[in-house]
Amino acid sequence: MTSDFCIIAEPEATPNVPDVRVEVCGTTPALIFEGTLTTEMQYISVTDMKKFSGGSVSKSGHDVLGILKRDHCFDDPFTLYYQLIDSLIESLTPPDAHIVLVCKHFYTFKFTFKTSSECSNVASFIRVRKEKISSQVQLMPAFNMNHNPLIPNLDDFSAGWQMFSLLSTLHKMNKRSQNMQFRISEVNKGFGVCQSYPERIIVPVTVTDDDLVQSSKFREGGRFPVVCFIHEAKQTALVRSSQPLLTSMNRTSPKDYHVLALSAPHNKNINVSYIVDTRSQADASSDKVRGGGYESEDYKPKFHHFQRPLERVSNMLESLVKFMKALKANHSSVESYLLAIESSKWLDHVRSLIIHASLMFQILNQEYTSVLVHGLEGRDTTLCSTSLTQIIADPECRRMRGFQELIHREWVLAGHPFEERLSSLFVQNKAKDSRKVAAPVFLLFLDAVWQFTRCFPTQFEFNEAFLIFLAESAYSRTFGNFLCNNECERISNAVFSKTMSIWQYLSIQSNCSRFYNGLYNPHKVKPLHFPLSPENIVPWTSLYLRRSNRHHKAMIERTCEQQRMNTQLIAQAEMLKKEKLRMQKILHEKMGDC
Known part of the structure; x- marks a missing residue:
C-alpha cells in the first residue's frame, strides 16, 4: 500500500475504464455507484453513473444518484479535480484493487477496479497530474464552470466582484468616527508599495501618501498600519499591520510612528494606546535577530507593547489532523476520548483565539483606547483576531451581509494567502519557506465563530450550515474569492473576469435561503461576552464529522x-x-x- 506523489515519468492518459465502483466514504446510508472512469488532464470523471448492483447495497432501495445530486451537488458526469486531492492510498491486492482519495473539501472516495493493472495505471496518472498542475491557478474548479453544478448560467460575473463598495465602507467609517476622518488612498496603485494589500486602501485624511510609503519600508512586506474598525461608542480604533523591521541600531521609523499615532490615537483621557503581538516572546525575539521583531522603546510612552500569543501557523495543520483522528477513532472510554482531544490542542487554539479577540474588545471598550494587532506578516493570526473582535463588538458583522463583507474586507482584500494555506487539509506540503506552509487558519476562525453561534443562538442571522458552506467552498476552490494569495495575483490570473464571486452566488435567494437562522433576534445588539471556561469550547462535529457515521x-x-x-x-x-x-x-x- 502506497500513498506518495513522487513519480518522475508521466504515463499516457488511461482509456475509459468501465465498471468502476465509487464509494463516498463515511456516509449513512452508504452512497455507492458505478460507471466508466476517465482520466482527463484536469480531473477524473465518471460517466454513465448508475446505482451499484452488487452486494447488500442493491437491497437498500435508496436513490443513490438523487442523494448525490441533491445533498452533495454531484452531477452526471461525476467530476473530481486533481487539485482537490490531498492524498492517495493505493491497494493492488486482488480481488479488491482500489485507490482511496482523501480530498480537501472533506470528502473521501474509494474507487474499486476489476483488475490490478487498471488500478495501478489510474493511480499513477493521478499522482503525476496532481504534481504537475498543483500550482496552476487557472486549472482550479472555479475556472471550469461547465463542470461546476453550483455555478448558474450567467453572462456576466463582474457584478459579483462589485457587491461590497469601498466607498460604502468609507462612509460607514466616517459616520462612526468623530475624532478622525478617512479617505481612499491609491498609493498602492500597481502594487508597488505592498503586494499583499489591495490597490485602494482607506486611511486617515491626516496621513499622506508619502507617510504610507515611508511606513511601508519599515514594515514586513510593506504592510503599514491600517484601521479596520472604529468602535463608535468609545471612539477607539482597531488597527492591523505586520511586524516592524528594525535597523541595526534598534531604532524605529519616525514616519511609521507618525502613521501609527494618527491611525491608533488614544482617548483624550488615556495617555497610551496598545500594540498587541500575536507571537510569543521567544518567537518575536527570534524574528528580531533576522531584522524584524517588535516595536522599540522609541514608541513609548504613547504605545505600550505586550505579547498575547496565538498558535504558530506552522503547527496548526498537525494539530487539526490529530484532532480529527481523535474524533473518528473508536475509544474504549470517555476518558481516552477526552485525552486524545486534549492532546491534539485544536480546541486550545480555538479558545486562545476567542480569549485574544475578547481582550482586544476589552481594550477598545473598557480601556478606552486604540489597539494595533500584528504578528510576523499580519496575514494570518492577525486577521483571525481583528475579524473575531469585530464579531464580538459589531452586531452588523453578525448579519448575513455584514459577515460576508467582513470576510471580503478582512480576509480577501487584506491578503490572507489562501493559495498557500488551503493547499492541503490533511497533509503538510513541502514548502522550502516555512511561511508558505499549508495551515487551517481560515478554518480556525470559522470554528471560533461557530462557538459563538452556539453560545448566542439568537444573535446571528446566519446558521452553522452557512459556516460549513464557506469552509467547503474555500477548500473546494469553487469560487474565485479563495484563489491566489492577494488581489495582485487575482488580477494576474484573470480571476475577476473568468470566475464567479461567492457573494454573487449567495445573492440568489434560492441559494441563500437555507443559511438563515430562524432564531435570530435583530434587536439584540449588545457586545458578546463569551463564557471562557473550557467546557464551553466543544468539537464542531457538524463540520469535522459530517461525512462520518451518524451514530x-x-x-x-x-x-x-x-x-x-x-x-x-x-x-x-x-x-x-x-x-x-x-x-x-x-x-x-x-x-x-x-
Whole structure:
C-alpha cells in the first residue's frame, strides 16, 4: 500500500475504464455507484453513473444518484479535480484493487477496479497530474464552470466582484468616527508599495501618501498600519499591520510612528494606546535577530507593547489532523476520548483565539483606547483576531451581509494567502519557506465563530450550515474569492473576469435561503461576552464529522454534553458546599448567643 506523489515519468492518459465502483466514504446510508472512469488532464470523471448492483447495497432501495445530486451537488458526469486531492492510498491486492482519495473539501472516495493493472495505471496518472498542475491557478474548479453544478448560467460575473463598495465602507467609517476622518488612498496603485494589500486602501485624511510609503519600508512586506474598525461608542480604533523591521541600531521609523499615532490615537483621557503581538516572546525575539521583531522603546510612552500569543501557523495543520483522528477513532472510554482531544490542542487554539479577540474588545471598550494587532506578516493570526473582535463588538458583522463583507474586507482584500494555506487539509506540503506552509487558519476562525453561534443562538442571522458552506467552498476552490494569495495575483490570473464571486452566488435567494437562522433576534445588539471556561469550547462535529457515521457523531455529541453537565454539577456542588458551611457558621453563632 502506497500513498506518495513522487513519480518522475508521466504515463499516457488511461482509456475509459468501465465498471468502476465509487464509494463516498463515511456516509449513512452508504452512497455507492458505478460507471466508466476517465482520466482527463484536469480531473477524473465518471460517466454513465448508475446505482451499484452488487452486494447488500442493491437491497437498500435508496436513490443513490438523487442523494448525490441533491445533498452533495454531484452531477452526471461525476467530476473530481486533481487539485482537490490531498492524498492517495493505493491497494493492488486482488480481488479488491482500489485507490482511496482523501480530498480537501472533506470528502473521501474509494474507487474499486476489476483488475490490478487498471488500478495501478489510474493511480499513477493521478499522482503525476496532481504534481504537475498543483500550482496552476487557472486549472482550479472555479475556472471550469461547465463542470461546476453550483455555478448558474450567467453572462456576466463582474457584478459579483462589485457587491461590497469601498466607498460604502468609507462612509460607514466616517459616520462612526468623530475624532478622525478617512479617505481612499491609491498609493498602492500597481502594487508597488505592498503586494499583499489591495490597490485602494482607506486611511486617515491626516496621513499622506508619502507617510504610507515611508511606513511601508519599515514594515514586513510593506504592510503599514491600517484601521479596520472604529468602535463608535468609545471612539477607539482597531488597527492591523505586520511586524516592524528594525535597523541595526534598534531604532524605529519616525514616519511609521507618525502613521501609527494618527491611525491608533488614544482617548483624550488615556495617555497610551496598545500594540498587541500575536507571537510569543521567544518567537518575536527570534524574528528580531533576522531584522524584524517588535516595536522599540522609541514608541513609548504613547504605545505600550505586550505579547498575547496565538498558535504558530506552522503547527496548526498537525494539530487539526490529530484532532480529527481523535474524533473518528473508536475509544474504549470517555476518558481516552477526552485525552486524545486534549492532546491534539485544536480546541486550545480555538479558545486562545476567542480569549485574544475578547481582550482586544476589552481594550477598545473598557480601556478606552486604540489597539494595533500584528504578528510576523499580519496575514494570518492577525486577521483571525481583528475579524473575531469585530464579531464580538459589531452586531452588523453578525448579519448575513455584514459577515460576508467582513470576510471580503478582512480576509480577501487584506491578503490572507489562501493559495498557500488551503493547499492541503490533511497533509503538510513541502514548502522550502516555512511561511508558505499549508495551515487551517481560515478554518480556525470559522470554528471560533461557530462557538459563538452556539453560545448566542439568537444573535446571528446566519446558521452553522452557512459556516460549513464557506469552509467547503474555500477548500473546494469553487469560487474565485479563495484563489491566489492577494488581489495582485487575482488580477494576474484573470480571476475577476473568468470566475464567479461567492457573494454573487449567495445573492440568489434560492441559494441563500437555507443559511438563515430562524432564531435570530435583530434587536439584540449588545457586545458578546463569551463564557471562557473550557467546557464551553466543544468539537464542531457538524463540520469535522459530517461525512462520518451518524451514530458515531451522536456519540461524540453526547459525550461533550455529558462532560459539560458534569462540570456544571461539580460547580453547583461546590456552591452548595460553601452555602452549607456558611449556614453552619450562622447557626453556630446563634447557638453561641443563646
